[in-house]
Amino acid sequence: MSRRGWLLFAAMCLLWGIPYLMIKIAVDGVSVPVLVFARTAIGAAVLLPLAARAGGLAILRAHWRPLLAFAALEIIGPWWLLSDAERRLSSGMTGLLIAAVPIIGVLVVRLFGDTTPLGPVRWTGLGLGMAGVLLLAAPHLGGGTGWPVVELLLVAIGYATAPVIAARKLAEVPNLLMTASCLTLAALVYTVPAIVTWPRELPSGAVLLALGGLGVVCTAVAFVLFFELIREVGPARAMVFTYVNPAVAVTAGVLLLGEPLTLPVIAAFVLILTGSVLATARQREKVPAVAAVAQPCPAAD
Template identity: 65%
Template sequence: MTARGWFLFSLMGVVWGIPYLMIKVAVDAVSPSTVVFTRCALGAALLLPFALRQGGLTRTARAHWRPLLAFACIEIIAPWWTLTDAERHLSSSTAGLLIAGVPIVGVALARFFGDTERLGVRRVTGLALGLAGVGVLTVPHLTGGDARSLAEVLVTVVGYATAPLIAARHLKDVPSLQLTALCLTLAALVYAPAAALTRPAAVPSAEVLAALAGLGVVCTAVAFVAFLELIREAGPTRATVITYVNPAVAVAAGALFLDEPLTAGILAAFALILAGSVLATAAAPGRRPRREPDAPDPDGGDRAEAARTPAP
């Protein structure tokens, strides 16, 4: 991978590792609906003009409105609210580590929806390790009134793992920029009434406003653009490896900026989930991986691969 590729990879590792920190800061002062609306509205405002310049946005929306609606609901509208609401009670590091289980759930869902590839001992071991890591992380919270928060994160994980299946089967012909802009716009419209009803009585602090701006501008709009460039530079398979880097950033950010505890349990859970994700998503033994093109087009056939890495 080139120096530019490594720069983009490092950038994405941070950009999609810090949303959990920003969500935690913002949701302590404003409602989850306001957080999601602000994030989606800012992202849509920045990306929609570029999507319009591509042309054919209205035609795309009309031709693919059913899968677009399903993708928006499962990838953004439901998961972003449940994740944000869960962080009212869970630490940002815990949320980030639980989201790391997305690749594991993705493997299980792919099997359920007809993936005929043999799992093998390696991938089964990975699933078991990942589930053990989730157990280590969640059991201490079950007695503290956080069962609902854990269930909300589970909804988020299932959504992030399911949405790529929709993109791969029904949205392969939709340019990634148009797909993202349309979904963010729809999500912003959905949450606008709730955000208006639950708006804070006073202007939030500068810290909260900065967190909201960071979520919308950096972690949504800029992140999607940078990720598309990373796919161009390194290919879709290497690009999705950031899924394994983001949780480490989430844990470190929570410990550094929010004084969240970095316990032995968290470290053990991180090791188990990371190892499980790597093993569960590895190619089956004896199966030759598909050769990556030198310069994949993020607006072409590789956009389904791009969708496999969730935006937190």
């Protein structure tokens, strides 16, 4: 990989590893609707001028149904659930649970009709990944944090399903145009809820910086660099950074928010990471292997 490719790769590891930290800071000062509205509106405002092109509206009209489905599964639903879950869970744990997306993606593509045999390596990966998720989730299922865990699993299902829709139904839509239009749609959806729950006082500087960082850095800039990374190294190699994001999320939470780094968290990280790598590995069999489902942003993610 070229030096430019490595720089883009390192940037994506950081930019899509720190949103969990920023969300954790932001939800302490504003409501979930305000957070999601701010992130999507800022991101759309930055990306729309870059995505504007002749014939763009015609492309969007021709694909509005899959675009709506993609936006709902990638942004509108997940970013609400993710932000709401972080009101009660640590940012590191959130990042680790979302790291299960590649594992869930392997199961999702089978629901969409893929019949490729998984093989022992990928089955082992699925088992290890699910064990890691259970290790994280089990202590919370009997208490008040059970619902946030369910919210994050729903986010992971959405993140795993949206790329399948994009690959099958939105291949003709330019990536930047698709992202900008989906962010715009999400901002419109959250406009009224954000107005109703708008803070009566100006949030703290940390909260405002977190909201700005989420919208500009972790959404707009991250998407632009993501598409550059795909052009530089190809989609398969570009998605490897998603295996590093959980480590960034956990490290940021420990160093900047004082979140605990326990043995179960470390063990779950190893299990989920190993499981993701094995579950999405290409098989050396006569039957052609199905490419791993690309993990989207936290959001992208």
